[in-house]
Amino acid sequence: MSDAIVDGASTSPVDAAEPLILAGARLPGAEGLVDLHLAHGRVVAVVPHGEAPGGMQGETSPSVIRRLELDGRFVVPGLYDRHVHFSQWAMVSRRLDLAGAESAAAVASLVAASVDRGDLEVIGFGYRDGLWAEAPTRAVLDAVSGDVPVVLVAADLHACWLNSAALRRHGVGDLAGTSGVLREDDCFRLVREIDDVADDVLDGWVADAAGQASRRGVVGVTEYEMRWNRDDWVRRVTGGLDALRVTFGIYTQHLDRAIAEGLRTGDEVPGTSGLLTVGGYKVITDGSLNTRTAWCFDPYPGLGAEEHPYGLATVPYDELVPLMRRAHESGITPAVHAIGDQANARVLDAFEAVGCTGSIEHAQLLRRDDIARFPRLGIVASVQPEHAMDDRDVADRYWAGRTDRAFMLADLAAAGVELALGSDAPVAPLDPWVAIAAAVGRARDGREPWHPEQALEVRVALTASTGGQGASVRTGMRADLAVIELDPYAASVDELRTMPVAATLLAGSSTHSFDAGSS
Incomplete structure (x- = not known):
């Protein structure tokens, strides 16, 4: 790869005026090699390999047009993640990793090691307690932490688990009870406090x-x-x-x-x-599956009447509709969080009452009759396929008998619903190839596919991962591109998940090049 594209990494994308030829590229699903001619941040021509750069005549002298030899690598539109919490994602690597803990005791061991290292405060992320034999309690953390404050954020961001010292520091002991666990709005407020970084x-x-x-x-x-x-x-x-x-x-x-x-x-x-x-107006109308607060028509097994057995409607319908209407009438499109089937049904009701389009973020559990309402109302399904891989066992336990209606990506696509794939990072990695692999394969870690009837075709998954650019590079589109080593249409699911990316261009300017280190 030429030095010119590496040098271009420091150039503002919109100001990247130098024309560039991506020579010897392959486009997935097409025969033969092509050259992509880029100028003014756009793809101005897609021509057979070696053809004169007619799309850039008059731009500059052919002798100074930059040229990048791709040697048969594949080019696809640049990828978008349609749902992230970027500050949270940026902080994750600097927090105690709890992702592999399979019990409260295992979490306590990790906390104990952190305290033994002399940490004055322990902030952790990534526990999933949906399948634990014993529920989290503040006593479990107190036994290993003493006066060191401990705040542990669940992988789904909808709960956090504190020891007594942290509950005192943040003044929330009366909200957490003996469990030391805060959920939903109480959790969100606390997370905003610990995220107060310069x-x-x-x-x-x-x-x-x-x-x-x-x-x-x-x-x-x-x-x-x-x-x-x-x-x-x-x-x-x-x-x-x-x-x-x-x-x-x-x-x-x-x-x-x-x-x-x-x-x-x-x-x-x-x-x-x-x-x-x-972007849109984000409103969270229910909780999550792992926290057992996603609002459902059927109760969660094992939860008593005092423990929100159907989940939580965190924004009542009679509040949701006027909020959405106010946003819509002001030109701000609603983007509404709904995970449980009852939450999704009521949010669709709200979109219909307001008479606006928008998106439902997550749309994890749906009634079959509600699928047709998405395209009829013009609602985008903003979904995170890797959540199905993380949640399959929890769903089999708490949504038993209903998982054929969970993460219904294929049925949504077949109904003509616009899909937008994302990660919800840090809940899942900010990596669209991970989302694409999960959508296509419905499997991970060598396990059998989970409800494979809901798998997407690669083209559909790729289209849903490019921010509206489609699955193929074409003349006139933004020169936001990814250069990859494998044909995504021929790659295995495991190869999709770890797809080697040789280069990334934003408006024709490099933001990543394999000359600068491959991923």
């Missing part, structure tokens, strides 16, 4: 995470951090973070401010070179 420090972590995303072919994300995201990302972009396009969400606590400042979904934020765009 801007310059957090921005450095975010830049590192953005670089990692670029190495996986990612050119854009939809950001659902529970912050006033506009100012965070304006600061980052104007400070030089130009590796990603970012669409940011707006939560209820910021809705009035967004409306007052005239933010409208789809508008580019001035001064950010087209990299930052206003």
Whole structure:
């Protein structure tokens, strides 16, 4: 790969005016080699390999047009992750990793080791207690931590587990009871407190995470951090973070401010070179499966009446509709979290009552009759296929007899529903190839596919992972591209999951090149 594209990594994508030829490329599903001619951030021509660059005549002298030899590598549109919590994702590697813990005792052992190392505070992430034999308690943590505050965030972000010292520090002991566990809004408030990191420090972590995303072919994300995201990302972009396009969400606590400042979904934020765009109004209407708070028509086995046996409706319908209507009438499109089948049904009711389009984020458990309502109402299903791999055993236990209606990707696609794939990072890795593999294979770690009847074709999964660009590179599209080593249509599921990415371009400028280190 030529030095020119590596040098281009420091160039603002929108200002990347030098024409570039990606020579000797292959396009999945097409025969023969082609050359892709890029100029002004667009693909201006796709021609047979070696043909004169007619699409760039008049741009500059052919002798100074940059040329990158791809040697038969495949090129696909750049990838998007349509649901991330970017600050959370950037922080994960700096927290105690609890992902492999299979019991409360195993978590306690990890906490004990951290305390023994002399840590003055323990913040962990990634526990999943849905299948544990014993429920979390504050006593389990107290026994190994003493006066060292311990805050452990569940993998689904909907619960956190604290010891007594942390409950005292944060003043939430009366909310947690003997379990030491906070759920839903109580959890979200606490997580915002522990996420109070200095801007310059957090921005450095975010830049590192953005670089990692670029190495996986990612050119854009939809950001659902529970912050006033506009100012965070304006600061980052104007400070030089130009590796990603970012669409940011707006939560209820910021809705009035967004409306007052005239933010409208789809508008580019001035001064950010087209990299930052206003997204939707994010509202969370129920919980999650692992926390057993996803709102369902059927009760969770083993939960008593005092333990929200059907899950939680965190925003009542009579509050949800006016909130969505206010956002819609102000030009902000609703993007509504719903996981349980009752939550999804009521959210669809709300979209119908308001008369607007938008997205349902997650759409994990659905009634079959509700699938047809998505395309009829113009609702996008923003789904995270890797959650099915993480949650299959928990779903088999708590949604027993209903898992044929869980993560119904194929049925949604067959009904004409627009799918948008994402990760919900840090709940799953910010890596669209992981999501594509999960959608196509419905399996991981050598296990048999889980409800393989809901698997997607690779083309459909890829289309749902490119932010509306489609599955194929074509003339006129943005030069947001990923150069990959394997044909995605011929790759195995395991190869898709670990797809080697040779280069990533944003508006024709490199954000990752194998000359700078391969992923």
